[in-house]
Amino acid sequence: MSTAAAHTEEDHGHHHKETFVTKYIFSQDHKMISKQYLITGLFMGIIGIAMSLLFRLQLAWPEQPFGIFEVLLGKWAPDGVMDPNVYLALVTIHGTIMVFFVLTAGLSGTFSNLLIPLQIGARDMASGLLNMISFWLFFLSSVIMVLSLFVEAGPAAAGWTIYPPLSALPQAQPGSGTGMTLWLVSMAIFIASSLLGSLNYIVTVINLRTKGMSMTRLPLTIWAFFVTAIIGVVSFPVLLSAALLLIMDRSFGTSFFLSDIFIQGEVLHYQGGSPVLYEHLFWFLGHPEVYIVLLPALGITSEIIATNARKPIFGYRAMVASILAIAFLSTIVWGHHMFISGMNPFLGSVFTFTTLLIAIPSAVKAFNYITTLWKGNLQLNPAMLFSIGLVSTFITGGLTGIILGDSTLDINVHDTYFVVAHFHLVMGISALYGLFAGVYHWFPKMFGRMMNKNLGYVHFWVTAVCAYGVFFPMHFIGMAGLPRRYYTNTAFPYFDDLADINVLITVFALVAGAAQLVFLYNFIHSMFYGKETVQNPWRSNTLEWTAPVEHMHGNWPGEIPHVHRWAYDYSKPGQDDDFVPQHIPLKKGEEELQH
Amino acid sequence: MNLFLILSVLVLIAISLWQITKIFELSQAKKINTQVADDEDNNLNGKLMFVFLIFIYGITIFSFWAYGDVLLPDAASEHGSDYDNLMWISFAIIFFVQTITQALLHYFSYKYRGAKGKKALFYADNDKLEMLWTIIPVITLAGLILYGLYTWTDIMTVEENDEALVVELYAQQFNWKARYAGEDGVLGDANVRFLQDFDGKNLVGIDATDPNGFDDVVVQELHLPVGREVIFKMRSQDVLHSAYMPHFRAQMNCVPGMITEFAFTPNITSEEMRQDPEVVAKVKKINKIRAEKSKELVASGDVALDPYEFDFLLLCNKICGASHYNMQMKIIVETEKEFENWMSSQQTFAEVIQ
Numbered sequence: 001m002s003t004a005a006a007h008t009e010e011d012h013g014h015h016h017k018e019t020f021v022t023k024y025i026f027s028q029d030h031k032m033i034s035k036q037y038l039i040t041g042l043f044m045g046i047i048g049i050a051m052s053l054l055f056r057l058q059l060a061w062p063e064q065p066f067g068i069f070e071v072l073l074g075k076w077a078p079d080g081v082m083d084p085n086v087y088l089a090l091v092t093i094h095g096t097i098m099v100f101f102v103l104t105a106g107l108s109g110t111f112s113n114l115l116i117p118l119q120i121g122a123r124d125m126a127s128g129l130l131n132m133i134s135f136w137l138f139f140l141s142s143v144i145m146v147l148s149l150f151v152e153a154g155p156a157a158a159g160w161t162i163y164p165p166l167s168a169l170p171q172a173q174p175g176s177g178t179g180m181t182l183w184l185v186s187m188a189i190f191i192a193s194s195l196l197g198s199l200n201y202i203v204t205v206i207n208l209r210t211k212g213m214s215m216t217r218l219p220l221t222i223w224a225f226f227v228t229a230i231i232g233v234v235s236f237p238v239l240l241s242a243a244l245l246l247i248m249d250r251s252f253g254t255s256f257f258l259s260d261i262f263i264q265g266e267v268l269h270y271q272g273g274s275p276v277l278y279e280h281l282f283w284f285l286g287h288p289e290v291y292i293v294l295l296p297a298l299g300i301t302s303e304i305i306a307t308n309a310r311k312p313i314f315g316y317r318a319m320v321a322s323i324l325a326i327a328f329l330s331t332i333v334w335g336h337h338m339f340i341s342g343m344n345p346f347l348g349s350v351f352t353f354t355t356l357l358i359a360i361p362s363a364v365k366a367f368n369y370i371t372t373l374w375k376g377n378l379q380l381n382p383a384m385l386f387s388i389g390l391v392s393t394f395i396t397g398g399l400t401g402i403i404l405g406d407s408t409l410d411i412n413v414h415d416t417y418f419v420v421a422h423f424h425l426v427m428g429i430s431a432l433y434g435l436f437a438g439v440y441h442w443f444p445k446m447f448g449r450m451m452n453k454n455l456g457y458v459h460f461w462v463t464a465v466c467a468y469g470v471f472f473p474m475h476f477i478g479m480a481g482l483p484r485r486y487y488t489n490t491a492f493p494y495f496d497d498l499a500d501i502n503v504l505i506t507v508f509a510l511v512a513g514a515a516q517l518v519f520l521y522n523f524i525h526s527m528f529y530g531k532e533t534v535q536n537p538w539r540s541n542t543l544e545w546t547a548p549v550e551h552m553h554g555n556w557p558g559e560i561p562h563v564h565r566w567a568y569d570y571s572k573p574g575q576d577d578d579f580v581p582q583h584i585p586l587k588k589g590e591e592e593l594q595h
Numbered sequence: 596m597n598l599f600l601i602l603s604v605l606v607l608i609a610i611s612l613w614q615i616t617k618i619f620e621l622s623q624a625k626k627i628n629t630q631v632a633d634d635e636d637n638n639l640n641g642k643l644m645f646v647f648l649i650f651i652y653g654i655t656i657f658s659f660w661a662y663g664d665v666l667l668p669d670a671a672s673e674h675g676s677d678y679d680n681l682m683w684i685s686f687a688i689i690f691f692v693q694t695i696t697q698a699l700l701h702y703f704s705y706k707y708r709g710a711k712g713k714k715a716l717f718y719a720d721n722d723k724l725e726m727l728w729t730i731i732p733v734i735t736l737a738g739l740i741l742y743g744l745y746t747w748t749d750i751m752t753v754e755e756n757d758e759a760l761v762v763e764l765y766a767q768q769f770n771w772k773a774r775y776a777g778e779d780g781v782l783g784d785a786n787v788r789f790l791q792d793f794d795g796k797n798l799v800g801i802d803a804t805d806p807n808g809f810d811d812v813v814v815q816e817l818h819l820p821v822g823r824e825v826i827f828k829m830r831s832q833d834v835l836h837s838a839y840m841p842h843f844r845a846q847m848n849c850v851p852g853m854i855t856e857f858a859f860t861p862n863i864t865s866e867e868m869r870q871d872p873e874v875v876a877k878v879k880k881i882n883k884i885r886a887e888k889s890k891e892l893v894a895s896g897d898v899a900l901d902p903y904e905f906d907f908l909l910l911c912n913k914i915c916g917a918s919h920y921n922m923q924m925k926i927i928v929e930t931e932k933e934f935e936n937w938m939s940s941q942q943t944f945a946e947v948i949q
Contacts, residue, residue, distance in 0.1 A: 415913065
């Protein structure tokens with residue numbers, strides 16, 4: 001370890017002059033790459049959220065034409081009436097963008113890149129070149145995904161899970177033509193990007209920790225990013241294989257997922273394949289993906305809650321153990337998405353068992369967060385509010401998982417709005433809160449300036465109220481039996497009585513959308529005009545705050561600080577300050593906490 | 596109802612706007628543009644945390660009060676009550692945990708809001724406490740898992756027997772068909788390759804060389820006799836569909852190239868279900884909405900809507916293309932005698948292809 005550190009120091013000692021291109025575009029510096037991830041992710045997020053507002057309008061007032069539809073969707077919304085195929089396309093692309101482009105790349109990409117080297121005390125990522133390639137592959141896949149919105153027949157529209165045969169046959173829906181091809185190409189590139197990123201994170205954490213930074217002294221953020229990267233490396237390749245096989249079925253006439261199909265008056269030649277196989281492959285990634293999204297958010301929350309409670313995180317060991325347990329279990333629960341797919345019911349039993357087990361480490365995490373707040377000196381800045389908000393939605397959304405993870409109960413709520421409410425709260429909103437918390441907390445580190453806290457407060461409170469306003473009532477229409485991905489619930493009278501709930505949800509969604517503009521303004525404005533930050537504005541213990549405000553290659557001038565304690569010595573008795581950064585040696589007679 | 600909704604939303608918006616201005620007023624006084632929270636921020640936001648707890652409880656109570664009637668329609672199958680019991684037990688546990696944990700989370704956020712000179716407690720670990728909240732979930736979940744698995748096996752074990760009615764559900768973009776096995780109780784072999792035989796009259800692709808298929812009956816409306824087990828065999832001819840029958844607590848995907856199964860015993864007829872107080876209330880509510888819509892329609896020169904009458908539904912619940920939202924089939928549960936009468940008036944496959 002020390003030799004590696006010494007080696008990198010030498011590397012950065014004499015440095016080439018940077019041009020605009022190497023500094024801002026093809027940069028190999030992790031801090032710049034992290035900003036690139038964040039800004040690309042935010043841009044994709046704007047598209048993803050805007051789409052959700054469009055289909056919420058459609059759901060609340062299904063018979064009403066909207067001028068905005070015609071403006072934005074053109075010929076797909078003649079006279080302001082949205083075409084059902086476009087509705088499905090919007091739902092599909094919203095899901096894809098939010099899950100992969102915003103909450104995987106935008107969240108993990110941004111903060112793993114920023115924090116791994118800075119918090120473990122490394123000059124940069126293990127491979128700056130791979131890191132740069134990883135970002136540009138992500139950028140390329142984003143561009144392709146956005147381009148797919150402009151193809152003649154519309155973008156992919158088979159749901160973000162793109163189950164074949166619907167996604168495999170252009171005859172089945174217009175979105176399964178060129179739009180789907182671009183979706184698959186984009187995702188294949190995205191996976192390559194994610195794998196390169198993850199490998200880099202793993203290698204960096206294992207090899208480049210500074211002197212004294214043992215694994216048990218790692219901040220929980222790093223634990224979360226590290227384990228997330230491992231889950232990604234284990235499960236993303238399986239999605240790649242599913243995508244490749246689907247491309248083969250679509251373009252080369254193979255029958256991996258297709259069999260006995262009659263469509264548009266003709267019998268197709270496919271024989272012997274099974275869509276259920278695709279479902280297995282997809283969810284082998286799809287479920288761990290939930291934790292790829294969530295764990296970094298939980299890691300960020302751990303760090304922010306401890307710092308702002310001015311208390312050690314409660315139960316560090318249990319927190320690490322539960323991250324590991326969640327990671328392990330996440331790879332053996334995918335079948336709970338398939339209880340009624342036609343697979344053997346016995347398999348359903350096994351997956352019910354493993355799925356409900358995952359509630360245990362999740363509960364431990366939630367209780368530990370709550371205990372960390374107990375008797376703290378809570379600094380309720382925007383980052384802290386979003387972190388507390390995350391714990392709140394994580395609990396509310398997580399609890400309904402007990403219903404969905406139970407194969408029996410899943411029978412009647414599977415694929416209804418109950419599921420939509422559940423996963424939006426537990427992974428969508430929670431992970432978004434993690435992203436926001438991270439941005440508010442590390443904005444000074446990224447841009448050397450502070451964001452405006454009052455706008456941050458407005459952003460949080462409006463968003464928090466609206467998140468519950470949107471998703472809490474949604475459980476009810478799901479329990480009433482309304483299937484998701486319905487263009488309207490008024491095609492037949494049975495669900496007519498749900499109309500007023502849909503209106504309420506949409507009103508909240510629109511207000512929530514508006515609140516994000518406050519954030520966007522605050523973000524852009526503060527980037528240029530925010531108040532300049534001091535080196536350690538939150539009086540935090542982790543190493544990134546020992547680096548100078550002004551970014552520099554190699555992160556620290558001179559030697560990398562050595563680490564002498566864990567990251568959570570807040571309000572430790574016998575100390576003058578309520579925080580003791582990791583690089584401060586133990587006082588004479590001071591004992592390191594055995595954690 | 597709508598008016599009330601709009602009013603309550605307006606009130607909420609007004610309250611939040613008022614809060615926002617209050618925050619801005621506070622900010623204007625100090626003119627500090629930074630994120631570091633001072634005592635005033637901590638005080639205000641800590642209190643708001645408490646208000647937010649009340650909001651969470653409020654929206655929960657409001658949702659149950661306003662929308663409680665749509666939750667889980669009354670069950671119409673024999674295993675329905677088992678399903679509902681498990682559901683309500685799980686719900687009770689969830690609500691208990693939700694109420695307590697949200698209270699602790701937000702109350703602590705309020706109670707321990709920061710102030711200058713305050714010192715936090717250095718409290719990093721407590722093995723006993725952590726053991727406690729590991730073991731309690733373990734026991735609770737073990738109970739739920741066992742109960743769930745027991746019910747699951749009960750529902751999903753499909754045993755072929757002479758008593759049961761065998762029905763094939765056949766899905767295609769964008770409608771449903773049902774095939775009854777006829778007098779021999781055996782469905783004839785079928786495959787999409789036979790769909791074009793007999794000038795398209797072979798609606799579900801029955802193999803004309805299999806004698807079991809001749810007495811099969813293909814219909815567009817699902818009739819079921821009450822009190823008799825029905826074993827469904829599901830097929831799809833094009834993409835994935837899902838046969839979702841919410842009143843019967845039944846759902847199974849229809850997968851091209853494969854036959855999937857689900858079985859249940861309907862225990863209440865459509866006629867009886869229409870007398871169910873919950874259903875009566877729902878129909879009344881829907882008809883009120885339809886009457887309002889009709890008024891508008893008539894005013895603009897269109898025809899008024901027919902009044903709605905309750906029927907069980909089979910819905911498609913797997914995204915299947917443009918008209919996914921409108922792919923459903925009526926289910927009529929009737930007495931054995933009515934069912935026999937209806938069945939005898941249907942054409943068999945042999946009659947159709949003659």
